Amino acid sequence: MKKVIYLLISILLAGTLAACGSSSAPSTGESAAEKKELVLGGTIPYSDMLELGVKPYLEKKGYTVTIKEFNDYVQPNKALDNGSLDANLFQHEVYMNAFAKENNMELTSVITVPTAPIGVYSNKYKTLDEIENGSTVAIANDPTNLARGLTVLRDNGLIEFNSDIDPLKASEKDITSNPKELKFQPVEAAQLPRTLESVDLAAINGNFAIAAGLDLTKALVRDKLPDNIINRVVVLTKNKDEQFVKDIKEAVESDEFKKVIEEEFQGFHKPDWMTK
Structure with missing residues (x-):
């Protein structure tokens, strides 16, 4: 009789532990709780x-x-x-x-x-019309931002390059017309704001312009960004x-x-x- 009672108790304990285990285990929804x-x-x-x-x-x-x-x-x-x-x-x-x-x-x-767009800034000129022949323009030396800087100048009539050139890949060698004989000075993009004391113009990335305290709305022109x-x-x-x-x-x-x-x-x- 005692053996039967012990057996029944063991079965009940096993069932209780199994129930506890199943209730503590997370459901599918709980395991995928939102971050x-x-x-x-x-x-x-x-x-x-x-x-x-x-x-x-x-x-x-x-x-x-x-x-x-x-x-x-x-x-x-x-x-x-x-x-x-x-x-x-x-x-x-x-x-x-x-x-x-x-x-x-x-x-x-x-x-x-x-x-923040690339903008053309100058301490010397207030409008594009004032730009003199032979002016020096600081531009980024990395391919993407160089192309964007040149495209801003092209879109505003200062230079031209072949229409079949991808605007995101344009470089100085692609320039086909430079009526004002602009001279380009490649500089690391982050350093472009500092060049305003030594060059006539600079095509500066918006984030670096902001970091340097420049007002984006005061740029002579800003680029129109493709998606x-x-x-x-x-x-x-x-x-x-x-x-x-x-x-x-x-x-x-x-x-x-x-x-x-x-x-x-x-x-x-x-x-x-x-x-x-």
């Missing part, structure tokens, strides 16, 4: 855009958001790859694709944002369908974000979706 702590990264001024225009919106949706600022164009993608960032904002599509290919990464664009040169929020492709990515996109599309752009980022080129 609520985000680290977003960007270079100036896009780190400020994230801080002012995206972070408050996400926090209202229950996220804890940290903004990390970078001072180069390599580490933000490396940080995505190693998981220390959930999304970044600093690059355009051309750079994103080239970086992904070179570093064997899979990156996906989430949404484009207002982008693939507009900066965008980027995530790892494997995360593109996650809820936090959808919420970041929603934040950028919000009225709150648009208000921040109008108040804090004047002179930025807006993507088509914002102007429709």
